[in-house]
Amino acid sequence: MSETHSTLLYGGVTALVVGLSIFGWRRSRGGRTYPPGPPAHPLLGNLKDIPTGGSEWLAYEQLGKRIGSDVIYMTALGSHLLVLNSFEAARDLLDKKGSLYSSRPRLVMIKEMMGWDWNLILMSYGKLFTAYRRVVQQEFSAPVVADRYRPVITREVHNMLGQLLRAPEGLVKHLKTMAGAVIMMVTYGHQVTSMDDEFVKLAEQVREHGEKTPGSNIVDIFPFMKYIPAWFPGAGFKREAMLKYRLAMEMRTAPYAEVMSRMAAGTAVPCMVSRLMQEDLPNENVDKGEFVKNCGGVVYSAGADTTVAALANFFLAMTLYPDVQARAQKELDEVITRDRLPTFEDRQRLPYLNNVVKESLRWKPVAPLAVPHSSIEDDEYRGGYIPKDTTVLPNIYAMLHDEAHYKNPNEFDPDRYLPTSDNPEGEPDPSRAAFGFGRRICPGRFFADDSLFLTISSALHVFSIKKPDGSKGVESVTWSSGLVSLPSPFPFAIVPRFAGAPDLLNVSEPV
Numbered sequence: 001m002s003e004t005h006s007t008l009l010y011g012g013v014t015a016l017v018v019g020l021s022i023f024g025w026r027r028s029r030g031g032r033t034y035p036p037g038p039p040a041h042p043l044l045g046n047l048k049d050i051p052t053g054g055s056e057w058l059a060y061e062q063l064g065k066r067i068g069s070d071v072i073y074m075t076a077l078g079s080h081l082l083v084l085n086s087f088e089a090a091r092d093l094l095d096k097k098g099s100l101y102s103s104r105p106r107l108v109m110i111k112e113m114m115g116w117d118w119n120l121i122l123m124s125y126g127k128l129f130t131a132y133r134r135v136v137q138q139e140f141s142a143p144v145v146a147d148r149y150r151p152v153i154t155r156e157v158h159n160m161l162g163q164l165l166r167a168p169e170g171l172v173k174h175l176k177t178m179a180g181a182v183i184m185m186v187t188y189g190h191q192v193t194s195m196d197d198e199f200v201k202l203a204e205q206v207r208e209h210g211e212k213t214p215g216s217n218i219v220d221i222f223p224f225m226k227y228i229p230a231w232f233p234g235a236g237f238k239r240e241a242m243l244k245y246r247l248a249m250e251m252r253t254a255p256y257a258e259v260m261s262r263m264a265a266g267t268a269v270p271c272m273v274s275r276l277m278q279e280d281l282p283n284e285n286v287d288k289g290e291f292v293k294n295c296g297g298v299v300y301s302a303g304a305d306t307t308v309a310a311l312a313n314f315f316l317a318m319t320l321y322p323d324v325q326a327r328a329q330k331e332l333d334e335v336i337t338r339d340r341l342p343t344f345e346d347r348q349r350l351p352y353l354n355n356v357v358k359e360s361l362r363w364k365p366v367a368p369l370a371v372p373h374s375s376i377e378d379d380e381y382r383g384g385y386i387p388k389d390t391t392v393l394p395n396i397y398a399m400l401h402d403e404a405h406y407k408n409p410n411e412f413d414p415d416r417y418l419p420t421s422d423n424p425e426g427e428p429d430p431s432r433a434a435f436g437f438g439r440r441i442c443p444g445r446f447f448a449d450d451s452l453f454l455t456i457s458s459a460l461h462v463f464s465i466k467k468p469d470g471s472k473g474v475e476s477v478t479w480s481s482g483l484v485s486l487p488s489p490f491p492f493a494i495v496p497r498f499a500g501a502p503d504l505l506n507v508s509e510p511v
C-alpha cells in the first residue's frame with residue numbers, strides 16, 4: 001500500500017465521519033446499547049475524540065485504556081466508527097464474521113473522483129472484489145512464491161547488498177529500488193536498474209501527488225460537490241482529481257502496454273500479466289485487458305512501501321540492539337559459514353533469525369491501523385449494537401503491544417517467541433495481526449515474508465549495522481502517519497562484517 005492510499009485513507013476515515021454526519025443517513029440512538037465509547041456531544045458526537053495529529057494508533061490505544069475497553073465505538077451525528085484494540089475482538093468480528101466485515105468505506109475523492117475504485121485494496125465487498133481477490137491471492141500463494149518468485153527475490157537482494165557495500169548512506173533508496181525491482185519483475189517481467197526507471201518514477205509521482213491530497217478533501221466532507229463543474233470557484237479539487245486520475249491511469253497502463261507489445265513480438269519475459277492474459281477470467285462480465293491491468297496495478301501500490309518500511313524498522317532496531325545482532329550473526333556463522341550467502345533452504349536451521357524477522361513485523365507495525373474495514377449489515381458484539389456501514393479500524397499496533405500477550409512490548413526481543421515454563425507456546429506470532437484480517441488479509445504476506453527473511457539474513461551475514469562512530473545514535477525517531485508508517489531518518493553505519501564479505505556480493509550484476 002502506498003502512502004498515496006495511506007494519507008488519504010486515514011484522513012478519509014475522519015472525513016467520512018464528518019461527511020456522513022452532515023449529509024448521510026441518521027440513525028436514532030434511542031433504546032439501543034452500543035459498544036463502549038467516550039461520551040458523545042449531542043450535536044457533534046465524538047468528533048473531538050477522533051485523533052488526527054499523528055500516531056493515531058497510540059491515541060486509540062490510550063483512549064481504550066481510559067474507557068477500560070478493547071473495543072471503542074464512536075459516532076458523529078449518524079456515522080459510526082469502531083476501533084478494535086485487541087486481537088480477540090478483531091478475530092471475533094473480522095475473522096469469524098468475515099462475510100459481514102469485509103467491505104471498505106466510501107472515499108469520494110480517491111475512489112470516485114481519482115478513479116482508484118479499480119484497486120483491490122479499496123474495493124467494496126462484492127462479486128468484482130471476489131474475482132480480483134481470487135486472482136491476486138492465487139498469484140501470491142505460498143507455493144507460487146516459492147516456485148516462481150524466489151529466484152527474483154534472491155537476485156535483487158544480492159544486488160541491493162552490492163549497492164549497500166558501495167554506498168551505505170543510501171540505505172532507504174536501495175531498499176526502495178530492491179522492492180520496486182522485485183515487484184516490477186514478477187508483475188511485468190520488467191528489469192528495474194535504479195530509482196530512475198521510468199515506471200518506478202511514475203509510481204513515485206503518483207505517490208507524491210497522492211500525499212498532497214488529504215482524504216479530508218472538501219469533497220469527502222461534502223460529497224455533493226463532486227457534481228459541480230471544474231470551472232466553478234472553489235472546484236480546484238476537481239482539476240486536481242483529473243490530474244491524479246491521469247497519472248494513476250498511466251502508472252497502470254504503461255507497464256501493461258510494454259508487456260502487451262513484448263507478447264506480440266514474442267519477447268515477453270514470463271510474468272503475472274503475461275500469464276493472466278493467457279488464462280480464462282474468473283468473471284466474464286469484465287474486460288480482460290482492464291482486469292489484468294488492474295491486477296498488475298495493485299501489486300506495486302500494496303507491496304513496495306510496506307516491504308521498505310518493515311526493512312527500515314529492522315535496520316533501525318539493529319542500531320539499537322547490538323546484542324540481538326551479535327546472536328543472529330553467531331547463528332549465521334554456525335549454520336551458513338562465511339564462504340556463501342544464506343538461501344531459503346537455510347531458513348529451517350535459523351530459529352533465532354526467524355524470530356528477528358517476526359520481531360521486525362511486531363516492534364513497529366508497518367500498517368498500524370491496517371486498512372479500514374466496513375460492515376455490510378447490522379450486527380451485535382458483546383451486547384453492543386454495531387450498525388451497517390460502520391467503519392472498523394483494527395488497531396494492529398495496540399494488538400502487537402498488548403501486555404496481555406507481549407511482555408515489555410516496546411523492547412525488540414526475539415526471545416519472546418521461545419517457550420517458557422509460564423508460557424509453553426511462547427508469545428504469539430505477530431503475523432496473526434500484522435497482515436490484517438479475515439477476507440481482507442494481506443494476499444502478499446508469503447511474498448513479503450520471503451523478502452524479509454532473505455534481506456534480513458543476508459544483510460546480517462555480511463554487514464555490521466551500528467550507530468556511527470562518535471554518534472549518540474537514535475535520539476528521536478518518529479513514525480509517519482498513514483496506512484504505511486515509515487520511520488524518520490536515523491543515524492547508522494553499515495560496514496562489512498569480515499574480510500571476505502565483499503567477495504560474497506556479486507557487484508557486477510545490474511544495480
Ligand code: HEM
Nearest residue numbers: 121302303306310366367370371435436437440442444448
Ligand atoms: C511487510 C509487508 C506487508 C505488510 C505488513 C502488509 C500488511 C497488509 C495489511 C495490514 C493489509 C490490510 C488487511 C486488512 O484490510 O485487514 C494489507 C492488504 C493488502 N496487501 Fe499487504 N502487506 C505487506 C506486503 C504486501 C505485498 C508485498 C503485497 C503484494 C503482493 C501486498 C498486497 C496486499 C493487497 C493486494 C492488499 C489488499 C487486500 C484486500 O483489500 O483484499 N502486501 N497488507
